[in-house]
Amino acid sequence: MIDIVGQIMLYVDNQEESLKFWTEKAGFTLISEEEGGPMKWYVVAPSKDAQTSIVLHNKELVAKMSPGVNLETPSLMFFTKDIERLYQDFKAKQITVGDMVEMPGGRVFNFADHEENYFAVMEKN
Template identity: 60%
Template sequence: MINKVGQIMLYVNDQDEAVRFWTEKLDFTVIAEENNNQGFRWIEIAPKTGAETTLILHNKEFVSKMSPGLNLDTPSLMYFTDSIEQLHSELKGKEITVGEIVNMPTGRVFNFADFEENYFAVLEK
């Protein structure tokens, strides 16, 4: 039986820029990097504070050639925070596109976009 989500694949156009965005702007860390020197390279990243699930950054163009028909769309991801106003302010200060904080039945939430204009959400837990 499946008991947790281990990794989420993010297919990006520029892996190096994606690593910079997630590590420099969102304070993630690189867990591992693999490169077969034939075009297949992936980078595993995660928040620095004890995340059980990691993100794997794959080269979208390479994967589309390797696996035609694979859905390479960005998944809809929801991150959690204990201090939504502070995080919202920090991301704005780092010139990240962020939406307004809104009240939802599950709590306060806002969206932010990466450098490729993929949107993600943050929920205060």
């Protein structure tokens, strides 16, 4: 039985810029910086004790080393308890955000990183 989602692989064109986006703009924490052979990757998460983290991999290197890997951006839904504050914070940091939308499960908005990968945030209390 699987207990949790441990890591989500995010393949990016520029790891350093992605790291800056996730830590400086989105408010994530750098958990670790790893190296193995020619590859280097960053592990980020909403907090140090989060159960799930995002691993920022170099898309070009992964494509060369593992040609069969799907390099598309996963569709990720994040949760927040204070969506209005997060929405305003992202706008103030000049993150591209969509309109706030009322859904059956709560309010939602999408946002884009610097590579124009889109993600969503839903209000969850």
